[in-house]
Amino acid sequence: MCIWDLGYFHLKDLQHIQEKQAYYISRIKSNTRVYQKNPKPEYFQDGRIKKGSQYIQLDMEDLMNTLQPGQTYEIPDAYIGMVEKLPARVIVHRLTEEQQQKRLQDQAVREKKKGMTYSPRSKRLSGINVYMTNTSTDIVPTGHVHDLYSLRWQIEILFKTWKSFFQIHHCKKVKHERLECHLYGQLIAILLCSSTMFQMRQLLLVKKKRELSEYKSMYMIMDYFPLLHKAMEKDTTEISRILLRLFNLLQRNGRKSHRYEKKTVFDILGVVYQYTMSDSPAA
16 A cells, blocks of 8 residues: 655556555645536537536535534545546545644745745645545545554654664765675664564553654664663673663653644554454455
8 A cells, every 4th residue: 555645646646556456545635626427417419428517526615614623524436636537535634723723834834934825725725634545445444544644654754763863875985795784784773673662662552551752762772772782692681671771761751742632553553454454364
């Protein structure tokens, strides 16, 4: 499954994914047209349908105004694009008042910083997120599309940690063999840090009902790795003591701060696991 943000939104690419029998979830740009088939199209005298009457364009502002904050609605049998008319499920999620105000503030900052101006319609439509997907309701129910799409941010955090802490994107001009050694060494360090972080993150969520920040946690775990390396030369008791110290440190200083209530990553992944595994042969 491809989860794409607006920077990668292109109907031809989504059509290509569908032709390869893969899945996608993408946000729709505010200027993208959404249609439904006209139940009463007009016809020529020879029986041919008039193309201009085959589809009805939906007014997203009118739809937004019918939704309550936090409400999700699916547009059945939707078609995307003025020319392509790509069939897809379209899900509209109304943001909360706090989320919408935060988005408007971010838009104001970008306008000032980049010298750009958002249209009045774009600002009005900032109150909704509109998604399109070719998944079925059996795989991803309507109410879970917004949650599943939010996992895209985890990918952004992943690459941010790789670049900020492990400098995976920087390397000196060296021989091919040294480059491979450097790359493999960095990837092994990332694997060890990530494995430790996810285990402690899940443990803290289960034991204390608290969620760790991936970014903060990776930084602290990386600092503890020299201590763990020395502990390996002694015995398992020393390793356990170091891991316990690390867990207590993460518990105090690595927690994620939420500006608003939302599901945790584990909640969302649990939902995805439940609905994808139910269709597998093993199930």
